Structure formats: structure tokens, C-alpha cells
Amino acid sequence: MTGPLVLGIETSCDETGIGIVRGRTLLSNTIASSMDEHARFGGVVPEVAARAHLEALQPSIEAALAEAGVTLAEIDAVAVTSGPGLAGALMVGVGAAKALAVSLDKPLYAVNHLVGHIAADILDPEAAPLEYPTVALLVSGGHTSLLLVRDLTGDVELLGETMDDAAGEAFDKIARILGLPYPGGPEIDRAAASGDPAAIRFPRGMSRASDMAKHRYDFSFSGLKTAVARWIEQREAAGEPPPVADVAASFREAVIYVLVTKALDACARFEVPRLLLGGGVIANHRLREVAVQRANAAGVTVRIPPLSLCTDNGAMIAALASELISAGRRPSTLDFGADSTLPVTEIQVDERPHAGGSAE
């Protein structure tokens, strides 16, 4: 095993992720989730998430070190998510990472959460090296983004993103409408298993010809959500119980159709026969199935990191920093903050200026 030993801290949403990597080798992917605390609210509550991060950080770091079999003294660098994400949650990780780096007198790398999702791929020991360029579709409860990745550490372009809800949020909201618990993704999946995906024709958001000029690669799920709610209300008004399985299957199919269609459209337009999937919603079996089927038909190769690295985690943050170090990038200064809307083009935040001749 070679390469820098990096500890990554991720607190952008409801998972406190501590990852330790050596170069491209995963040593620990420790995650403490506050999902159960959010369940009764039907979605992530920022203040609840931030409190949970503070409680989970220290035990998670200790657990990650124990699993990796390393001590903090051996760590070469600390990495942290600067954004995008929930501001109050991000700040807990930023404060901890800065203090840890100063305490250990080690360099600190502040990185982009979305690019971290792509970096998760390089930790897969079975996979061949990531080829460039690649289109990346990142789908979770917090984001839905389509990216063109020419270089993980140097050139990532945002093609489009959701204009309203993230895809994962849409699953949560429809689950609530159907009376299913949070988180909605697995529940919709379970309900959809016995349903007919072609039973109801729900709208495909941002897919009309008039959308294609300006929003060719953007997503929108709020119209779909309203359409599902209206359809169910009409059924109820007619005195008929809504067919939950058919609604779940048809809704899921509409979401997946838009995600996969836009991703493959980007592959075709940029002549990139490679599609990387990431984010927690990739755990959805039907999404992976449809993506692989349709990509195969289009001559596009699909890459999916191990699912344990698709959900938010600190290992992907450590992996991205490790790649930045290998690419010769200098550490971040100590002066960056949490940036809840950090653009994907900022792969690393606040890289330190050149030493200007003095020994470093």
C-alpha cells in the first residue's frame, strides 16, 4: 500500500462519515447516521442533524482509527467537506477538521462533496481505473446532479441539476402521500415490487421540447409530486382506494426514466461512452437495472461504486484529498468556511498560495 494516509470528515447532511484511506486503498468507512431521529419528521431536520454530528464525531473518528489500525500521529493529511450541504451541519465538520489539523500540525484539504461522490469510485479495488471523460449522475436525498468529469482533480463541469426537490426527497414525499414511512426510497421500492410501472402515465419533468433548450440536463420533481397527489385525491374522491403498488411503480418509473434519459442524452451529445452513478439513491435496484439496460443498448458502459461508498461517507472525501495530494495540489488555508451552495467546479476550496521561495 502506498500513497498518503488521509482521514476524511463528511458532515454535509445526516450522516457523520469518517473515512481513512491510504492512497487509493480504503482502510475504514465509518458512518454514524441520524436518519432514525429524522424519521418522525418525514425528512432531514438541519438542527437535529447538526446536533447529531457533534455527538457522533469523536466516537466515529476513534472507531475509524481502530478499524484502520492506525493512529492519528500517522495521518499525513486531514480532509473535510466544505460544501455543498446543510450549512450548520457542514460547520461542525469544518470546525473539527481545522482543529484536528492544527492539533496534529498536518495539512488540511477542504473539498467538494459532489466531486467526492465521484472519487468514491477510485476506492473500488475490483474496478479498472476511471477513464476520462465520463458523465456522472449523482442522485441522493440532497442532490440530483449531472456532471461531465474530464479530470477528477482538475476539471468537473455541471451539466444540470434539480430545479426543486432532489430525487431522494421526491421519494420521501410520495411515500408520505402513500402513507409509507421515511425514508421513502426503500418503501416505494417494496410497494412497487408488485405494481405495474406502466399502469399510470405520470409526467416526465423537464422533458418537454420547450424545456430542452434551457434545461436539457436539469431535473424537476415537484410537478411529478403534484401529479401523483392529484391522481390519488381523484381516486379517493371517487370512493376508490388508491392502488398503492401501481402508483409506487409508476412514480418510480417516471423518476428513473428522466434520470436515465438525461444521463444517456449527455453521453450521446458529448460522445462519452461512460456513465458513473453515485449518491444514495443508486441503492435503488430498479434504477440500476434500467440504467444498465438502457446504457448497454446505447453502447455506454456504466460504473457504480460499491453501494457502501455511494451514500454520503468520509472515505470519498479522504479519497478525493488523496488524489489532490498525488496531483501535487497544495493544502487549503485555514480560512475557508462551510459553503452550502459550493459549485461543483470548485473541487478543492481555498488552496494555499505558493510558498514564494520559502522552504515548505
Next chain:
Amino acid sequence: MILGIDTSLGTTVAVVEADGVVRSEVGSTDPLRHAEVIGSLLARALTEASGAAAVGVPAPSVPRLDLTHVAAGMGPGPFTGLRIGVAAARAFALGRGIPVVAVVSHDAIALGHLLHAALQDADTPRFAVVTDARRREFAYTVYDGIDDDGLPVRVTEPALVPRDDLDARLNDLGAERREAHSVSGAMLALVAARALAGGRETGPAEPLYLRSPDVTLGHAPKRVTA
């Protein structure tokens, strides 16, 4: 030597010797940019405490001071900022393998008042440390004198009160109102030093939020058809 960190109002970092000698104290009064300033303030406090001239940008190396504890200000204070200091204190301590000493931030303000009065041989009447708690509320803690370990004596635990009700409340408690807009990291570390010397625990393990997370319980989905 004790490192003190508090972000319950602005951001303050200090290094204090076990006997109370202040080696360094740096801070920012900005009530919002705790996450931005905490790292550089830590580095500066350590550098100044070591007696070394600040080597400054772009790649300061932090002198390895012989710290024994990290004092963490646990509030009360606006949560988002408060948490950054607690997270930093815990992470710093973890990095050095030393314990965290939790300190009520108001205790540090109170000790400042009491030491200042003692220097002038003045008596300090019962008083309340009052800080902004946002949402038209104050956080307050009432103190009366100093105990044998040199720690301020808390008469009431930190609590919230609507701004308009503060004076009546303090009147009932017979406490003079002393509003504070900053915390001293040195006083915070000194509270920790005195607590350690006296074998006392003075602060709570978790931040003094004093408020439940602001959430509305999920209601039934809204109808979309009229």
C-alpha cells in the same frame, strides 16, 4: 498548560498555564464567522503562547506546546456557532490525546467580573451574566461571589428569558444585570484550571442548547386539488 476555546458569542482561543498565567489570547468578535476563523486563531494562539514570532503565511507550522487539557465553552449561545467551538475543542484534544474540560461560558464571564472587582478591592453584588440568545430572548445565569476553589458561585443555572421579562426576573432574583458581548478564552481556561485544581466538574458534557430543535412535526400532506 490549558487551551481554551469558546464560540458561544464571538470566537476566542487562549493558552493559560495551570497557575493562571496567560500565555496567549486571540479572538474575533464576529458573531457569525466562527467556522472561518477558528483554525487560524488556534494556530495563532499556539504560536504566540510558544513565544515564537508568528511565522505566518503561507505555511505556518504550529509549535508543539505541552498542553494538558482543552477547555471547551459549552454555552449558552446561538447553536450554530457554539457547536463549532465544541467540535474544535474535542477534535483538538483527540489529536493530542488529552482530555476536554467542559466549562459553562457564563462562568468565564462571571470570573472576569469577580477578578476585576477583587483587583480593586471592591465587593461584587449578586449579578446576572446576560447574553443574547436570539429570537427575542436572553440567556442569563445568576452568580454570587467566589468559592474556595476560586470558582464563581452559580445561584441559578443558565436559562432563557424573553427580553422584555429580563429585568423583572432579575429583580425577583435580586441580581444586578451585566450584559456581555464576548467571552474571554483566558478566563474560560482559568475556570478549567481552577476546576481541575479543585477536583471539580463545572460544565455539562453536551452544549447548553436550552432550546429544542426547531421542528414542526410532520402533518398530513396538503391537498393539491381544490
